[in-house]
Amino acid sequence: MERLxxxxxxxxxxxxxxxxxxxxxxxxxxxxxxxxxxxxxxxxVLLAAKLGGAPNGVxxxxxxWGSVQFDPLAALMSAVxxxxxxxVHIYSxxxxxxxxxxxxxxxxxxxxxxxxxxxxxxxxxxTMLIAWNLIGLVLFWLLDHCLPSRSAYRYGFWxxxxxxxxxxxxxxxxxILHRLYGSWxxxxxxxxxxxxxxxxxxxxxxxxxxxxALVALSAFGRSAQFLLHTWxxxxxxxxxxxxxxxxxxIVNAGAFIINRFAPVFVAAGFVLHWVFVVGLVTAITxxxxxxxxxxxxxxxxxxxxxxxxxxxxECGVGAFSLAIFHLIAHGLFKATLFLSSGSAIxxxxxxxxxxxxxxxxxxxxxxxxxxxxxxxxxALITLGVPAAILLIAHWLVGAGILVEQGAIVLLFFGWITxxxxxxxxxxxxxxxxxxxxxxxxxSLVVVVLGYTFISHAFDLFLYPDVAFRRAIFSAAAISxxxxxxxxxxxxxxxxxxxxxxxxxxxxxxxxRVRTARFWLIYYALISREFYIAxxxxxxxxxxxxxxxxxxxxLRWV
Amino acid sequence: xxxxxxxPAAIFLxxxxxxxxxxxxxxRVADLRVRAVLVLLWPQIGLMLATLSAPSQALRxxxxxxxxxxxxxxxxxxxxxxxxxxxxxxAWSLLWMGWDTTHDLASLRLLALGFSLSLLTTxxxxxxxxxxxxxxxxxxxxxxxxxxxxxxxxxxxxxLCAVATPPFPSFFAIMGILHRSGLGMATGxxxxxxxxxxxxxxxxxxxxxxSWKLPRRFADLDxxxxxxxxxxxxxxxxxxxGLSNASLAGQ
Numbered sequence: 001m002e003r004l005x006x007x008x009x010x011x012x013x014x015x016x017x018x019x020x021x022x023x024x025x026x027x028x029x030x031x032x033x034x035x036x037x038x039x040x041x042x043x044x045v046l047l048a049a050k051l052g053g054a055p056n057g058v059x060x061x062x063x064x065w066g067s068v069q070f071d072p073l074a075a076l077m078s079a080v081x082x083x084x085x086x087x088v089h090i091y092s093x094x095x096x097x098x099x100x101x102x103x104x105x106x107x108x109x110x111x112x113x114x115x116x117x118x119x120x121x122x123x124x125x126x127t128m129l130i131a132w133n134l135i136g137l138v139l140f141w142l143l144d145h146c147l148p149s150r151s152a153y154r155y156g157f158w159x160x161x162x163x164x165x166x167x168x169x170x171x172x173x174x175x176i177l178h179r180l181y182g183s184w185x186x187x188x189x190x191x192x193x194x195x196x197x198x199x200x201x202x203x204x205x206x207x208x209x210x211x212x213a214l215v216a217l218s219a220f221g222r223s224a225q226f227l228l229h230t231w232x233x234x235x236x237x238x239x240x241x242x243x244x245x246x247x248x249x250i251v252n253a254g255a256f257i258i259n260r261f262a263p264v265f266v267a268a269g270f271v272l273h274w275v276f277v278v279g280l281v282t283a284i285t286x287x288x289x290x291x292x293x294x295x296x297x298x299x300x301x302x303x304x305x306x307x308x309x310x311x312x313x314e315c316g317v318g319a320f321s322l323a324i325f326h327l328i329a330h331g332l333f334k335a336t337l338f339l340s341s342g343s344a345i346x347x348x349x350x351x352x353x354x355x356x357x358x359x360x361x362x363x364x365x366x367x368x369x370x371x372x373x374x375x376x377x378x379a380l381i382t383l384g385v386p387a388a389i390l391l392i393a394h395w396l397v398g399a400g401i402l403v404e405q406g407a408i409v410l411l412f413f414g415w416i417t418x419x420x421x422x423x424x425x426x427x428x429x430x431x432x433x434x435x436x437x438x439x440x441x442x443s444l445v446v447v448v449l450g451y452t453f454i455s456h457a458f459d460l461f462l463y464p465d466v467a468f469r470r471a472i473f474s475a476a477a478i479s480x481x482x483x484x485x486x487x488x489x490x491x492x493x494x495x496x497x498x499x500x501x502x503x504x505x506x507x508x509x510x511x512r513v514r515t516a517r518f519w520l521i522y523y524a525l526i527s528r529e530f531y532i533a534x535x536x537x538x539x540x541x542x543x544x545x546x547x548x549x550x551x552x553x554l555r556w557v
Numbered sequence: 558x559x560x561x562x563x564x565p566a567a568i569f570l571x572x573x574x575x576x577x578x579x580x581x582x583x584x585r586v587a588d589l590r591v592r593a594v595l596v597l598l599w600p601q602i603g604l605m606l607a608t609l610s611a612p613s614q615a616l617r618x619x620x621x622x623x624x625x626x627x628x629x630x631x632x633x634x635x636x637x638x639x640x641x642x643x644x645x646x647x648a649w650s651l652l653w654m655g656w657d658t659t660h661d662l663a664s665l666r667l668l669a670l671g672f673s674l675s676l677l678t679t680x681x682x683x684x685x686x687x688x689x690x691x692x693x694x695x696x697x698x699x700x701x702x703x704x705x706x707x708x709x710x711x712x713x714x715x716x717l718c719a720v721a722t723p724p725f726p727s728f729f730a731i732m733g734i735l736h737r738s739g740l741g742m743a744t745g746x747x748x749x750x751x752x753x754x755x756x757x758x759x760x761x762x763x764x765x766x767x768s769w770k771l772p773r774r775f776a777d778l779d780x781x782x783x784x785x786x787x788x789x790x791x792x793x794x795x796x797x798x799g800l801s802n803a804s805l806a807g808q
Contacts, residue, residue, distance in 0.1 A: 021787075062798065064806045126732070126805065130723040137722060140758075147702050150766045157758050164754045168747040175735055175743060184805075201740075548633035556639060557577040557584075 166221020
């Protein structure tokens with residue numbers, strides 16, 4: 001089977017070379033799609049074999065690096081990557097048809113597919129580093145596909161430099177592991193970490209904790225976590241298929257790398273708590289900034305940031321396989337959003353979708369006027385219904401699952417999302433609010449139940465060892481008091497939101513004027529994205545200017 | 558005393574301010590062949606001299622600071638030749654980090670060669686550009702892919718090759734040095750590497766973006782030259798494989 005894994009990567013590379021070095025004009029797409037269909041077919045065979053219980057294996061092509069492996073994570077990720085890549089290839093065939101760099105685009109897409117496949121199938125640290133490094137580089141050239149565009153280059157550069165920044169912690173982690181355990185093989189070093197989880201450096205620093213922190217830092221850069229997120233919303237100057245591939249596949253690498261190094265995280269519970277906090281902050285910041293955008297593409301960018309926050313948060317609570325499911329689900333829906341953006345624009349040209357006024361609806365269209373349910377009733381539903389669905393869903397999968405505190409993610413995700421959905425229905429004037437509420441609750445039930453069942457299935461596939469699954473959750477465990485505290489906090493946030501909503505609709509003119517100033521400052525802060533990008537830009541300008549000045553003083557020698 | 562003994566080596570494994578000698582010499586020499594010899598031999602002489610005395614920790618720190626300083630200075634450089642000289646100084650000064658009694662000199666020589674060969678590739682492509690335009694200067698040769706797509710492609714690859722991009726030899730050279738350094742030093746070396754990448758993309762911006770503004774147009778690389786360059790890059794990658802096996806195996 002591992003030979004087939006190798007074949008996957010080779011097929012993508014061969015396609016890239018044929019298109020890159022040949023002159024095929026518009027036929028480049030057909031060649032590329034042919035190879036990608038083959039790759040997807042092979043990936044499906046591998047996944048089916050793994051589901052059928054085929055044993056894990058490693059293929060060594062060179063003494064030091066260049067080995068690939070066949071394991072559940074590699075099989076699953078290969079199928080996802082090749083599937084999304086094939087969709088993007090098929091879409092690009094017509095979308096890019098008028099582009100002068102048609103062949104180059106497909107060659108780079110194939111190269112990206114090869115790098116992604118190499119990353120998920122790498123069996124040694126060096127091969128993984130090479131793939132990890134090349135992904136940033138190839139992504140840069142894909143984003144900068146329109147070569148004369150300075151803005152595309154500039155924002156592509158932001159992506160590249162953040163990716164390069166995230167390469168370095170992984171390099172350090174790999175070097176530490178190799179130095180201490182004497183092997184580049186991922187399986188060997190992880191086995192040694194598991195055998196001696198309490199090992200320390202001479203300085204007393206825990207090895208597992210340090211490596212886990214470095215891997216997590218690397219994942220943060222790749223998955224646009226807070227403070228390393230500024231590149232993501234600005235990379236919209238690249239072609240739409242690249243945005244789709246990036247948001248659907250590349251940006252999710254953070255969850256993959258944490259899963260790959262799972263045994264290290266089992267021995268470093270405190271790092272998982274840090275991961276949880278970073279994910280939480282990113283999820284909240286991303287969602288906040290998304291709501292403040294008036295540009296749909298930037299809004300989608302921040303939506304991805306919020307989703308990445310959730311994904312990393314899931315890792316932080318030990319729900320590693322859930323993060324992989326989230327990665328796939330997010331990849332599919334975000335790719336759909338990006339690839340259908342062109343049709344959405346066309347549709348918007350035909351019908352702007354702005355709702356008519358109430359008077360127009362009543363007099364001209366002769367339809368009933370819209371109304372709202374009392375807010376107290378809606379607030380009660382918001383608090384009660386999502387929580388009930390979540391508890392039932394967990395109970396159905398296994399009563400004991402609530403003991404695993406990874407359940408908090410579902411609680412947080414499902415509850416907040418459910419509350420947000422019901423809250424927006426309340427704010428929306430509709431002719432039949434109960435119909436809308438029922439639809440929302442039904443869809444929430446489907447989503448949460450599906451999510452719980454599927455994540456459980458992923459758990460069984462990726463981590464068949466029950467003891468290891470327990471060990472991950474126990475590493476991420478927090479004290480029962482903290483757990484209860486978080487549940488209470490979530491409840492308070494929802495209650496506070498409702499109180500704010502009530503006050504906003506019932507306050508008089510004077511109070512509105514008083515609070516307007518505060519909201520204006522808040523909006524300025526949000527619309528400037530907390531000035532983080534400005535701060536980075538000022539710092540890099542400072543470095544460049546001083547460098548120029550010093551060179552002048554030293555006469556450029 | 559030790560510092561004094563290391564002084565001659567500090568010219569060839571350049572440490573600031575003695576590093577200025579190499580930059581001056583490199584920028585004065587115009588002939589590609591002489592430059593190639595210079596780039597290939599300079600660090601090897603340095604390594605030969607460095608073995609006469611074991612470098613102190615202070616010297617290593619100074620070497621790291623030199624590497625950081627030249628990487629940072631390369632940020633504002635727009636002339637390709639000077640950029641190569643600055644990156645060469647920055648890369649070779651890192652070799653001090655790899656030198657201690659526990660490692661054999663032969664593998665360190667290979668690491669030096671890895672850096673030199675990668676820089677040599679950039680020099681060759683740079684000379685092809687200079688022959689056509691007269692000067693390889695970022696910002697002046699904007700929109701290069703418009704008039705010479707092949708040359709622009711090779712320029713991009715060769716510049717990336719110089720800043721330790723896999724799978725070129727400089728990548729395995731820097732990995733070899735990182736492999737021989739402590740965690741603190743390795744963090745510093747990683748910072749140098751990060752700045753190199755920044756300088757490379759800043760330099761390329763001046764060649765790649767915008768449209769071609771100069772009145773004179775020129776012929777792109779012919780098929781034979783392109784083929785030779787592709788072959789050269791493949792050979793370089795094969796050498797990188799050998800370098801990785803020699804410098805990163807076991808331990």
